Amino acid sequence: xxxxxxxxxxxxxxxxxxxxxxxxxxxxxxxxxxxxxxxxxxxxxxxxxxxxxxxxxxxxxxxxxxxxxxxxxxxxxxxxxxxxxxxxxxxxxxxxxxxxxxxxxxxxxxxxxxxxxxxxxxxxxxxxxxxxxxxxxxxxxxxxxxxxxxxxxxxxxxxxxxxxxxxxxxxxxxxxxxxxxxxxxxxxxxxxxxxxxxxxxxxxxxxxxxxxxxxxxxxxxxxxxxxxxxxxxxxxxxxxxxxxxxxxxxxxxxxxxxxxxx
Amino acid sequence: xxxxxxxxxxxxxxxxxxxxxxxxxxxxxxxxxxxxxxxxxxxxxxxxxxxxxxxxxxxxxxxxxxxxxxxxxxxxxxxxxxxxxxxxxxxxxxxxxxxxxxxxxxxxxxxxxxxxxxxxxxxxxxxxxxxxxxxxxxxxxxxxxxxxxxxxxxxxxxxxxxxxxxxxxxxxxxxxxxxxxxxxxxxxxxxxxxxxxxxxxxxxxxxxxxxxxxxxxxxxxxxxxxxxxxxxxxxxxxxxxxxxxxxxxxxxxxxxxxxxxx
Numbered sequence: 001x002x003x004x005x006x007x008x009x010x011x012x013x014x015x016x017x018x019x020x021x022x023x024x025x026x027x028x029x030x031x032x033x034x035x036x037x038x039x040x041x042x043x044x045x046x047x048x049x050x051x052x053x054x055x056x057x058x059x060x061x062x063x064x065x066x067x068x069x070x071x072x073x074x075x076x077x078x079x080x081x082x083x084x085x086x087x088x089x090x091x092x093x094x095x096x097x098x099x100x101x102x103x104x105x106x107x108x109x110x111x112x113x114x115x116x117x118x119x120x121x122x123x124x125x126x127x128x129x130x131x132x133x134x135x136x137x138x139x140x141x142x143x144x145x146x147x148x149x150x151x152x153x154x155x156x157x158x159x160x161x162x163x164x165x166x167x168x169x170x171x172x173x174x175x176x177x178x179x180x181x182x183x184x185x186x187x188x189x190x191x192x193x194x195x196x197x198x199x200x201x202x203x204x205x206x207x208x209x210x211x212x213x214x215x216x217x218x219x220x221x222x223x224x225x226x227x228x229x230x231x232x233x234x235x236x237x238x239x240x241x242x243x244x245x246x247x248x249x250x251x252x253x254x255x256x257x258x259x260x261x262x
Numbered sequence: 263x264x265x266x267x268x269x270x271x272x273x274x275x276x277x278x279x280x281x282x283x284x285x286x287x288x289x290x291x292x293x294x295x296x297x298x299x300x301x302x303x304x305x306x307x308x309x310x311x312x313x314x315x316x317x318x319x320x321x322x323x324x325x326x327x328x329x330x331x332x333x334x335x336x337x338x339x340x341x342x343x344x345x346x347x348x349x350x351x352x353x354x355x356x357x358x359x360x361x362x363x364x365x366x367x368x369x370x371x372x373x374x375x376x377x378x379x380x381x382x383x384x385x386x387x388x389x390x391x392x393x394x395x396x397x398x399x400x401x402x403x404x405x406x407x408x409x410x411x412x413x414x415x416x417x418x419x420x421x422x423x424x425x426x427x428x429x430x431x432x433x434x435x436x437x438x439x440x441x442x443x444x445x446x447x448x449x450x451x452x453x454x455x456x457x458x459x460x461x462x463x464x465x466x467x468x469x470x471x472x473x474x475x476x477x478x479x480x481x482x483x484x485x486x487x488x489x490x491x492x493x494x495x496x497x498x499x500x501x502x503x504x505x506x507x508x509x510x511x512x513x514x515x516x517x518x519x520x521x522x523x524x
Contacts, residue, residue: 167519212524219510222484248481257429262474
Protein backbone atom coordinates (compact mmCIF):
# COMPACT_ATOMS: atom_id res chain seq x y z
CA UNK A 1 0.00 0.00 0.00
CA UNK A 2 1.32 3.39 -1.03
CA UNK A 3 0.50 6.38 1.17
CA UNK A 4 -0.58 9.37 -0.89
CA UNK A 5 -0.68 12.68 1.01
CA UNK A 6 -3.95 14.55 0.44
CA UNK A 7 -2.59 17.64 2.16
CA UNK A 8 -1.75 19.75 -0.89
CA UNK A 9 -5.37 20.81 -1.23
CA UNK A 10 -7.03 24.07 -2.20
CA UNK A 11 -9.11 24.07 1.01
CA UNK A 12 -5.88 24.78 2.88
CA UNK A 13 -5.65 28.61 2.80
CA UNK A 14 -1.83 28.42 2.66
CA UNK A 15 -2.11 26.40 -0.55
CA UNK A 16 -4.80 28.67 -1.95
CA UNK A 17 -2.71 31.80 -1.37
CA UNK A 18 0.47 30.18 -2.70
CA UNK A 19 -1.29 29.24 -5.94
CA UNK A 20 -2.86 32.69 -6.25
CA UNK A 21 0.48 34.47 -5.81
CA UNK A 22 2.62 31.80 -7.52
CA UNK A 23 4.64 31.60 -4.33
CA UNK A 24 6.65 28.34 -4.35
CA UNK A 25 7.96 28.50 -0.74
CA UNK A 26 4.83 27.37 1.15
CA UNK A 27 4.15 24.60 -1.40
CA UNK A 28 7.71 23.31 -1.14
CA UNK A 29 7.61 23.43 2.67
CA UNK A 30 4.34 21.54 2.82
CA UNK A 31 5.55 18.84 0.43
CA UNK A 32 8.81 18.46 2.36
CA UNK A 33 6.83 17.97 5.57
CA UNK A 34 4.56 15.43 3.84
CA UNK A 35 7.55 13.41 2.68
CA UNK A 36 9.07 13.53 6.17
CA UNK A 37 5.75 12.25 7.58
CA UNK A 38 5.83 9.19 5.33
CA UNK A 39 4.16 10.26 2.07
CA UNK A 40 5.07 7.99 -0.85
CA UNK A 41 3.13 10.08 -3.39
CA UNK A 42 1.59 13.57 -3.39
CA UNK A 43 -1.93 14.43 -4.53
CA UNK A 44 -2.09 17.93 -6.03
CA UNK A 45 -5.63 19.23 -5.63
CA UNK A 46 -5.93 22.87 -6.72
CA UNK A 47 -9.71 22.73 -7.16
CA UNK A 48 -11.37 23.41 -10.53
CA UNK A 49 -8.86 26.22 -11.41
CA UNK A 50 -11.20 28.66 -13.11
CA UNK A 51 -8.41 31.23 -13.70
CA UNK A 52 -5.23 30.45 -15.71
CA UNK A 53 -5.58 26.71 -15.22
CA UNK A 54 -2.58 25.73 -17.35
CA UNK A 55 -0.22 28.20 -15.69
CA UNK A 56 -1.41 27.29 -12.19
CA UNK A 57 -1.00 23.53 -12.65
CA UNK A 58 2.37 23.95 -14.37
CA UNK A 59 3.51 26.11 -11.43
CA UNK A 60 2.35 23.46 -8.96
CA UNK A 61 3.89 20.49 -10.74
CA UNK A 62 7.22 22.28 -11.18
CA UNK A 63 7.24 23.55 -7.61
CA UNK A 64 6.47 20.16 -6.09
CA UNK A 65 9.21 18.62 -8.24
CA UNK A 66 11.77 20.88 -6.56
CA UNK A 67 10.89 19.18 -3.24
CA UNK A 68 10.44 15.54 -4.25
CA UNK A 69 10.69 13.07 -7.09
CA UNK A 70 7.81 11.00 -5.68
CA UNK A 71 4.83 10.20 -7.93
CA UNK A 72 2.26 12.99 -8.25
CA UNK A 73 -1.49 12.66 -8.58
CA UNK A 74 -3.00 15.52 -10.57
CA UNK A 75 -6.38 15.99 -8.96
CA UNK A 76 -8.60 18.45 -10.79
CA UNK A 77 -11.67 18.29 -13.01
CA UNK A 78 -10.10 20.88 -15.30
CA UNK A 79 -8.88 19.06 -18.42
CA UNK A 80 -6.79 21.98 -19.65
CA UNK A 81 -4.97 22.13 -16.32
CA UNK A 82 -4.45 18.37 -16.40
CA UNK A 83 -2.97 18.48 -19.90
CA UNK A 84 -0.59 21.28 -18.93
CA UNK A 85 0.40 19.48 -15.72
CA UNK A 86 0.99 16.21 -17.52
CA UNK A 87 3.13 17.96 -20.13
CA UNK A 88 5.23 19.67 -17.46
CA UNK A 89 5.52 16.78 -15.01
CA UNK A 90 8.88 14.99 -14.71
CA UNK A 91 7.78 12.87 -11.73
CA UNK A 92 5.83 9.64 -12.26
CA UNK A 93 2.25 10.81 -12.64
CA UNK A 94 -1.32 9.64 -12.12
CA UNK A 95 -4.41 11.44 -13.44
CA UNK A 96 -6.94 11.72 -10.61
CA UNK A 97 -9.31 11.13 -12.30
CA UNK A 98 -12.29 10.47 -14.54
CA UNK A 99 -15.80 9.09 -14.11
CA UNK A 100 -18.72 8.07 -16.34
CA UNK A 101 -19.75 11.73 -16.64
CA UNK A 102 -19.68 12.26 -20.43
CA UNK A 103 -17.54 15.40 -20.22
CA UNK A 104 -14.85 13.50 -18.31
CA UNK A 105 -14.93 10.54 -20.71
CA UNK A 106 -14.46 12.99 -23.56
CA UNK A 107 -11.87 15.36 -22.14
CA UNK A 108 -9.98 13.65 -19.29
CA UNK A 109 -9.81 9.95 -20.20
CA UNK A 110 -8.00 10.59 -23.53
CA UNK A 111 -5.18 12.30 -21.59
CA UNK A 112 -4.22 8.90 -20.12
CA UNK A 113 -3.54 7.61 -23.60
CA UNK A 114 -1.93 10.80 -24.85
CA UNK A 115 0.51 10.97 -21.90
CA UNK A 116 0.74 7.20 -21.28
CA UNK A 117 -0.27 7.86 -17.68
CA UNK A 118 -2.08 5.92 -14.97
CA UNK A 119 -5.60 7.20 -14.43
CA UNK A 120 -8.04 6.93 -11.53
CA UNK A 121 -11.63 5.97 -12.36
CA UNK A 122 -14.23 6.97 -9.79
CA UNK A 123 -17.04 4.53 -9.02
CA UNK A 124 -19.74 7.14 -9.61
CA UNK A 125 -22.61 7.04 -12.02
CA UNK A 126 -23.10 9.46 -14.95
CA UNK A 127 -24.61 12.00 -12.59
CA UNK A 128 -21.74 11.66 -10.11
CA UNK A 129 -23.84 9.81 -7.58
CA UNK A 130 -22.30 7.13 -5.36
CA UNK A 131 -23.76 3.66 -6.02
CA UNK A 132 -24.67 2.17 -2.63
CA UNK A 133 -24.25 -1.58 -3.00
CA UNK A 134 -21.65 -3.99 -4.31
CA UNK A 135 -23.52 -5.01 -7.45
CA UNK A 136 -24.01 -1.38 -8.51
CA UNK A 137 -20.35 -0.58 -7.81
CA UNK A 138 -19.16 -3.55 -9.89
CA UNK A 139 -21.45 -2.57 -12.74
CA UNK A 140 -19.92 0.92 -12.77
CA UNK A 141 -16.42 -0.60 -12.56
CA UNK A 142 -17.15 -2.68 -15.64
CA UNK A 143 -18.31 0.42 -17.51
CA UNK A 144 -15.20 2.37 -16.49
CA UNK A 145 -13.06 -0.45 -17.82
CA UNK A 146 -15.03 -0.55 -21.08
CA UNK A 147 -14.68 3.23 -21.45
CA UNK A 148 -10.92 2.99 -20.87
CA UNK A 149 -10.55 0.26 -23.47
CA UNK A 150 -12.67 2.20 -25.95
CA UNK A 151 -10.42 5.22 -25.45
CA UNK A 152 -7.36 3.07 -26.17
CA UNK A 153 -6.17 3.15 -22.54
CA UNK A 154 -4.44 -0.03 -21.35
CA UNK A 155 -6.66 -1.51 -18.56
CA UNK A 156 -3.52 -1.97 -16.47
CA UNK A 157 -3.35 1.86 -16.36
CA UNK A 158 -6.71 2.07 -14.61
CA UNK A 159 -6.88 2.56 -10.84
CA UNK A 160 -10.35 2.26 -9.32
CA UNK A 161 -11.52 4.67 -6.62
CA UNK A 162 -14.67 3.23 -5.00
CA UNK A 163 -15.27 6.60 -3.28
CA UNK A 164 -15.47 6.27 0.48
CA UNK A 165 -18.62 7.97 1.77
CA UNK A 166 -18.79 10.12 4.89
CA UNK A 167 -20.04 7.96 7.75
CA UNK A 168 -22.60 10.67 8.47
CA UNK A 169 -24.29 10.18 5.12
CA UNK A 170 -27.48 8.21 4.88
CA UNK A 171 -26.29 4.78 3.74
CA UNK A 172 -22.67 5.84 4.39
CA UNK A 173 -21.86 2.78 6.52
CA UNK A 174 -23.60 0.49 4.05
CA UNK A 175 -21.75 2.00 1.10
CA UNK A 176 -18.40 1.80 2.88
CA UNK A 177 -18.97 -1.91 3.56
CA UNK A 178 -19.46 -2.25 -0.18
CA UNK A 179 -16.24 -0.29 -0.79
CA UNK A 180 -14.22 -2.90 1.12
CA UNK A 181 -15.91 -5.79 -0.67
CA UNK A 182 -15.52 -4.18 -4.08
CA UNK A 183 -11.78 -3.67 -3.56
CA UNK A 184 -11.51 -7.35 -2.67
CA UNK A 185 -13.45 -8.40 -5.78
CA UNK A 186 -11.96 -6.09 -8.43
CA UNK A 187 -9.04 -8.31 -9.50
CA UNK A 188 -11.42 -11.21 -10.15
CA UNK A 189 -13.89 -8.97 -11.96
CA UNK A 190 -11.22 -7.48 -14.19
CA UNK A 191 -9.19 -10.64 -14.64
CA UNK A 192 -6.06 -8.64 -13.85
CA UNK A 193 -4.50 -7.30 -10.65
CA UNK A 194 -6.26 -3.94 -10.97
CA UNK A 195 -5.25 -1.40 -8.36
CA UNK A 196 -7.60 0.48 -6.07
CA UNK A 197 -7.22 3.87 -4.42
CA UNK A 198 -9.38 5.30 -1.64
CA UNK A 199 -9.57 8.73 -0.05
CA UNK A 200 -9.74 8.05 3.66
CA UNK A 201 -10.34 11.63 4.77
CA UNK A 202 -13.85 11.45 3.29
CA UNK A 203 -14.81 8.89 5.94
CA UNK A 204 -14.95 11.41 8.77
CA UNK A 205 -16.14 14.49 6.89
CA UNK A 206 -18.55 16.53 8.95
CA UNK A 207 -18.81 17.34 12.64
CA UNK A 208 -17.59 14.81 15.17
CA UNK A 209 -15.04 14.29 17.94
CA UNK A 210 -11.47 14.29 16.63
CA UNK A 211 -10.21 11.28 18.59
CA UNK A 212 -13.12 9.11 17.48
CA UNK A 213 -12.61 10.21 13.90
CA UNK A 214 -8.99 9.06 14.07
CA UNK A 215 -9.99 5.75 15.62
CA UNK A 216 -12.47 5.18 12.80
CA UNK A 217 -9.78 6.04 10.20
CA UNK A 218 -7.34 3.62 11.79
CA UNK A 219 -9.83 0.75 11.83
CA UNK A 220 -11.16 1.37 8.33
CA UNK A 221 -7.68 1.64 6.80
CA UNK A 222 -6.76 -1.78 8.23
CA UNK A 223 -9.86 -3.24 6.57
CA UNK A 224 -9.02 -1.56 3.27
CA UNK A 225 -5.44 -2.84 3.45
CA UNK A 226 -6.71 -6.35 4.12
CA UNK A 227 -9.01 -6.07 1.10
CA UNK A 228 -6.00 -5.22 -1.08
CA UNK A 229 -6.00 -1.42 -1.37
CA UNK A 230 -3.01 -0.25 -3.44
CA UNK A 231 -3.03 3.49 -2.75
CA UNK A 232 -4.32 5.13 0.42
CA UNK A 233 -5.04 8.84 0.03
CA UNK A 234 -4.70 10.14 3.58
CA UNK A 235 -3.94 13.18 5.68
CA UNK A 236 -0.31 12.19 6.07
CA UNK A 237 -0.06 14.13 9.33
CA UNK A 238 -2.49 11.69 10.99
CA UNK A 239 0.38 9.60 12.31
CA UNK A 240 -1.78 6.99 14.07
CA UNK A 241 -3.54 6.31 10.78
CA UNK A 242 -0.26 6.07 8.87
CA UNK A 243 1.38 3.89 11.57
CA UNK A 244 -1.59 1.55 11.58
CA UNK A 245 -1.62 1.35 7.79
CA UNK A 246 2.07 0.50 7.78
CA UNK A 247 1.51 -2.15 10.47
CA UNK A 248 -1.33 -3.60 8.39
CA UNK A 249 1.01 -3.98 5.44
CA UNK A 250 3.54 -5.69 7.62
CA UNK A 251 0.91 -8.04 9.05
CA UNK A 252 -0.28 -8.87 5.57
CA UNK A 253 2.81 -9.12 3.47
CA UNK A 254 6.06 -9.57 5.32
CA UNK A 255 7.91 -12.82 4.73
CA UNK A 256 10.18 -12.46 7.72
CA UNK A 257 8.61 -10.50 10.54
CA UNK A 258 10.46 -7.95 12.61
CA UNK A 259 9.16 -5.12 14.75
CA UNK A 260 11.37 -2.73 12.78
CA UNK A 261 8.83 -2.80 9.99
CA UNK A 262 5.77 -2.00 12.09
CA UNK B 263 -18.15 -8.73 18.14
CA UNK B 264 -18.04 -9.53 21.83
CA UNK B 265 -15.00 -8.48 23.83
CA UNK B 266 -13.80 -11.26 26.12
CA UNK B 267 -11.26 -10.19 28.74
CA UNK B 268 -8.24 -12.52 28.87
CA UNK B 269 -6.99 -10.88 32.04
CA UNK B 270 -8.13 -13.46 34.61
CA UNK B 271 -5.12 -15.64 33.83
CA UNK B 272 -2.85 -17.77 35.96
CA UNK B 273 0.25 -15.99 34.65
CA UNK B 274 -0.90 -12.93 36.63
CA UNK B 275 0.67 -13.50 40.11
CA UNK B 276 -2.33 -11.80 41.75
CA UNK B 277 -4.62 -14.40 40.19
CA UNK B 278 -2.24 -17.25 41.03
CA UNK B 279 -2.08 -16.25 44.70
CA UNK B 280 -5.82 -15.65 44.95
CA UNK B 281 -6.52 -19.15 43.60
CA UNK B 282 -3.91 -20.70 45.89
CA UNK B 283 -5.35 -19.03 49.01
CA UNK B 284 -9.00 -19.08 47.87
CA UNK B 285 -9.04 -15.32 48.34
CA UNK B 286 -12.05 -13.88 46.48
CA UNK B 287 -11.17 -10.18 46.87
CA UNK B 288 -8.46 -9.81 44.20
CA UNK B 289 -10.49 -11.88 41.71
CA UNK B 290 -13.59 -9.78 42.27
CA UNK B 291 -11.60 -6.55 41.96
CA UNK B 292 -9.98 -7.67 38.72
CA UNK B 293 -13.30 -8.72 37.19
CA UNK B 294 -14.94 -5.46 38.23
CA UNK B 295 -12.14 -3.53 36.51
CA UNK B 296 -12.48 -5.69 33.39
CA UNK B 297 -16.21 -4.96 33.19
CA UNK B 298 -15.57 -1.25 33.66
CA UNK B 299 -13.03 -1.38 30.82
CA UNK B 300 -15.59 -2.81 28.43
CA UNK B 301 -15.46 -6.60 28.88
CA UNK B 302 -18.59 -8.35 27.63
CA UNK B 303 -17.43 -11.80 28.77
CA UNK B 304 -14.68 -13.09 31.06
CA UNK B 305 -12.23 -15.87 30.23
CA UNK B 306 -11.22 -17.79 33.36
CA UNK B 307 -7.80 -19.34 32.75
CA UNK B 308 -6.44 -20.99 35.90
CA UNK B 309 -3.92 -23.14 34.00
CA UNK B 310 -3.99 -26.96 34.16
CA UNK B 311 -4.97 -26.97 37.88
CA UNK B 312 -2.95 -29.92 39.09
CA UNK B 313 -4.12 -29.54 42.72
CA UNK B 314 -7.80 -29.67 43.76
CA UNK B 315 -9.03 -28.81 40.27
CA UNK B 316 -12.76 -29.09 41.07
CA UNK B 317 -12.56 -26.93 44.19
CA UNK B 318 -10.38 -24.32 42.47
CA UNK B 319 -12.65 -23.93 39.44
CA UNK B 320 -15.79 -23.88 41.58
CA UNK B 321 -14.22 -21.15 43.73
CA UNK B 322 -13.37 -19.13 40.60
CA UNK B 323 -16.76 -19.47 38.94
CA UNK B 324 -18.60 -18.57 42.14
CA UNK B 325 -16.29 -15.65 42.90
CA UNK B 326 -16.54 -14.16 39.42
CA UNK B 327 -20.34 -14.50 39.63
CA UNK B 328 -20.35 -12.19 42.65
CA UNK B 329 -18.88 -9.46 40.43
CA UNK B 330 -20.73 -9.96 37.13
CA UNK B 331 -23.44 -11.92 35.37
CA UNK B 332 -21.59 -11.72 32.03
CA UNK B 333 -20.84 -14.94 30.14
CA UNK B 334 -17.82 -16.88 31.38
CA UNK B 335 -15.35 -18.89 29.30
CA UNK B 336 -13.87 -21.78 31.26
CA UNK B 337 -10.36 -22.05 29.89
CA UNK B 338 -8.47 -25.07 31.17
CA UNK B 339 -7.36 -28.40 29.77
CA UNK B 340 -8.43 -30.08 33.02
CA UNK B 341 -11.69 -31.91 32.31
CA UNK B 342 -12.50 -32.45 36.00
CA UNK B 343 -12.14 -28.74 36.66
CA UNK B 344 -14.31 -27.96 33.65
CA UNK B 345 -17.06 -30.32 34.81
CA UNK B 346 -17.06 -28.80 38.29
CA UNK B 347 -17.05 -25.26 36.90
CA UNK B 348 -19.89 -26.03 34.50
CA UNK B 349 -21.94 -27.56 37.31
CA UNK B 350 -21.40 -24.53 39.53
CA UNK B 351 -21.75 -21.80 36.91
CA UNK B 352 -24.91 -19.68 36.94
CA UNK B 353 -23.64 -17.28 34.27
CA UNK B 354 -23.96 -18.14 30.58
CA UNK B 355 -20.96 -20.37 29.92
CA UNK B 356 -18.59 -21.40 27.12
CA UNK B 357 -16.11 -24.29 27.33
CA UNK B 358 -12.71 -23.05 26.08
CA UNK B 359 -12.06 -25.54 24.59
CA UNK B 360 -11.27 -28.79 22.82
CA UNK B 361 -9.10 -29.84 19.87
CA UNK B 362 -8.49 -32.99 17.82
CA UNK B 363 -6.18 -34.30 20.53
CA UNK B 364 -7.82 -37.67 21.41
CA UNK B 365 -7.84 -36.97 25.15
CA UNK B 366 -9.79 -33.75 24.59
CA UNK B 367 -12.27 -35.37 22.23
CA UNK B 368 -12.88 -38.03 24.87
CA UNK B 369 -13.02 -35.95 28.04
CA UNK B 370 -13.81 -32.32 27.16
CA UNK B 371 -16.09 -32.43 24.12
CA UNK B 372 -18.76 -34.57 25.87
CA UNK B 373 -19.10 -31.84 28.52
CA UNK B 374 -20.68 -29.57 25.89
CA UNK B 375 -23.47 -32.08 25.44
CA UNK B 376 -23.79 -32.90 29.11
CA UNK B 377 -24.09 -29.23 30.13
CA UNK B 378 -25.71 -27.98 26.89
CA UNK B 379 -22.89 -25.44 26.62
CA UNK B 380 -21.13 -23.62 23.79
CA UNK B 381 -17.67 -25.02 23.15
CA UNK B 382 -14.59 -23.60 21.46
CA UNK B 383 -12.78 -25.88 19.00
CA UNK B 384 -9.13 -25.01 18.35
CA UNK B 385 -7.81 -25.28 14.80
CA UNK B 386 -4.89 -27.48 15.83
CA UNK B 387 -3.98 -30.93 14.62
CA UNK B 388 -3.92 -34.07 16.79
CA UNK B 389 -0.48 -33.14 18.06
CA UNK B 390 -1.55 -29.57 18.86
CA UNK B 391 0.39 -28.05 15.99
CA UNK B 392 -0.93 -24.98 14.16
CA UNK B 393 -1.79 -25.70 10.50
CA UNK B 394 -0.17 -22.93 8.44
CA UNK B 395 -2.38 -22.46 5.40
CA UNK B 396 -6.08 -21.99 4.70
CA UNK B 397 -6.69 -25.43 3.23
CA UNK B 398 -5.16 -27.16 6.25
CA UNK B 399 -7.16 -24.97 8.63
CA UNK B 400 -10.41 -25.73 6.84
CA UNK B 401 -9.66 -29.45 6.87
CA UNK B 402 -9.19 -29.31 10.65
CA UNK B 403 -12.38 -27.24 10.98
CA UNK B 404 -14.30 -29.94 9.13
CA UNK B 405 -12.92 -32.58 11.46
CA UNK B 406 -13.82 -30.54 14.55
CA UNK B 407 -17.36 -30.23 13.25
CA UNK B 408 -17.53 -33.98 12.55
CA UNK B 409 -16.20 -34.72 16.05
CA UNK B 410 -18.80 -32.43 17.60
CA UNK B 411 -21.62 -34.07 15.64
CA UNK B 412 -20.37 -37.53 16.57
CA UNK B 413 -20.40 -36.52 20.24
CA UNK B 414 -24.00 -35.36 19.90
CA UNK B 415 -23.10 -31.67 20.18
CA UNK B 416 -25.25 -29.31 18.11
CA UNK B 417 -22.95 -27.71 15.50
CA UNK B 418 -24.46 -24.34 16.38
CA UNK B 419 -22.76 -24.78 19.79
CA UNK B 420 -19.32 -24.89 18.18
CA UNK B 421 -17.14 -21.77 18.14
CA UNK B 422 -13.97 -22.04 16.06
CA UNK B 423 -10.67 -20.62 17.32
CA UNK B 424 -8.21 -20.46 14.40
CA UNK B 425 -5.38 -19.78 16.88
CA UNK B 426 -3.55 -16.55 16.11
CA UNK B 427 0.20 -17.19 15.95
CA UNK B 428 2.84 -14.89 17.42
CA UNK B 429 4.15 -12.65 14.65
CA UNK B 430 7.67 -13.64 15.69
CA UNK B 431 7.05 -17.30 14.81
CA UNK B 432 8.39 -18.67 11.59
CA UNK B 433 5.34 -18.56 9.28
CA UNK B 434 3.49 -16.46 11.90
CA UNK B 435 2.49 -13.75 9.41
CA UNK B 436 1.52 -16.34 6.82
CA UNK B 437 -0.58 -18.27 9.32
CA UNK B 438 -2.30 -15.13 10.58
CA UNK B 439 -3.25 -14.22 7.00
CA UNK B 440 -4.87 -17.64 6.85
CA UNK B 441 -6.65 -16.96 10.17
CA UNK B 442 -8.42 -13.94 8.67
CA UNK B 443 -9.38 -15.84 5.52
CA UNK B 444 -10.58 -18.87 7.45
CA UNK B 445 -12.86 -16.74 9.63
CA UNK B 446 -14.33 -15.25 6.48
CA UNK B 447 -14.90 -18.70 4.93
CA UNK B 448 -16.22 -20.66 7.93
CA UNK B 449 -19.94 -19.88 7.52
CA UNK B 450 -19.84 -21.09 3.91
CA UNK B 451 -17.84 -24.18 4.85
CA UNK B 452 -20.20 -25.11 7.66
CA UNK B 453 -23.39 -24.05 5.93
CA UNK B 454 -24.38 -22.20 9.08
CA UNK B 455 -23.39 -18.90 10.68
CA UNK B 456 -20.69 -20.55 12.79
CA UNK B 457 -18.99 -18.21 15.23
CA UNK B 458 -15.25 -17.64 15.50
CA UNK B 459 -13.15 -16.56 18.47
CA UNK B 460 -9.54 -15.40 18.40
CA UNK B 461 -7.03 -14.65 21.15
CA UNK B 462 -5.42 -11.39 20.11
CA UNK B 463 -2.76 -11.28 22.83
CA UNK B 464 -0.97 -14.18 21.12
CA UNK B 465 -0.16 -11.93 18.17
CA UNK B 466 2.47 -9.94 20.01
CA UNK B 467 3.88 -12.62 22.31
CA UNK B 468 7.65 -12.30 22.72
CA UNK B 469 9.98 -9.34 22.92
CA UNK B 470 9.12 -6.16 21.05
CA UNK B 471 8.35 -2.48 21.55
CA UNK B 472 5.07 -1.93 23.40
CA UNK B 473 3.68 0.84 21.18
CA UNK B 474 4.29 -1.13 18.00
CA UNK B 475 2.69 -4.19 19.56
CA UNK B 476 -0.44 -2.16 20.30
CA UNK B 477 -0.48 -0.73 16.78
CA UNK B 478 -0.30 -4.26 15.37
CA UNK B 479 -3.14 -5.38 17.67
CA UNK B 480 -5.31 -2.47 16.59
CA UNK B 481 -4.78 -3.15 12.88
CA UNK B 482 -5.22 -6.92 13.14
CA UNK B 483 -8.39 -6.66 15.20
CA UNK B 484 -9.97 -4.44 12.53
CA UNK B 485 -9.18 -7.10 9.92
CA UNK B 486 -10.60 -9.85 12.12
CA UNK B 487 -13.75 -7.81 12.72
CA UNK B 488 -14.13 -7.27 8.99
CA UNK B 489 -13.76 -11.01 8.42
CA UNK B 490 -16.65 -11.66 10.82
CA UNK B 491 -15.02 -12.49 14.16
CA UNK B 492 -17.70 -13.09 16.82
CA UNK B 493 -15.61 -13.08 19.99
CA UNK B 494 -12.35 -11.21 20.50
CA UNK B 495 -10.30 -12.46 23.43
CA UNK B 496 -8.21 -9.43 24.37
CA UNK B 497 -6.35 -7.75 27.16
CA UNK B 498 -9.29 -5.53 28.01
CA UNK B 499 -6.99 -2.89 29.50
CA UNK B 500 -5.51 -2.20 26.02
CA UNK B 501 -7.96 0.63 25.46
CA UNK B 502 -6.71 1.57 21.97
CA UNK B 503 -7.35 -2.01 20.87
CA UNK B 504 -10.81 -2.08 22.43
CA UNK B 505 -11.72 1.36 21.05
CA UNK B 506 -10.62 0.36 17.59
CA UNK B 507 -12.52 -2.92 17.77
CA UNK B 508 -15.65 -1.06 18.83
CA UNK B 509 -15.18 1.42 15.98
CA UNK B 510 -14.76 -1.47 13.56
CA UNK B 511 -18.07 -2.89 14.65
CA UNK B 512 -19.71 0.46 14.18
CA UNK B 513 -18.17 0.85 10.72
CA UNK B 514 -19.35 -2.61 9.76
CA UNK B 515 -22.77 -2.96 11.25
CA UNK B 516 -24.48 0.24 12.28
CA UNK B 517 -27.66 1.12 10.43
CA UNK B 518 -27.74 4.70 11.55
CA UNK B 519 -24.30 6.13 12.18
CA UNK B 520 -23.48 8.38 15.09
CA UNK B 521 -20.16 9.20 16.69
CA UNK B 522 -21.64 8.13 20.03
CA UNK B 523 -21.11 4.51 19.02
CA UNK B 524 -17.46 4.80 18.01
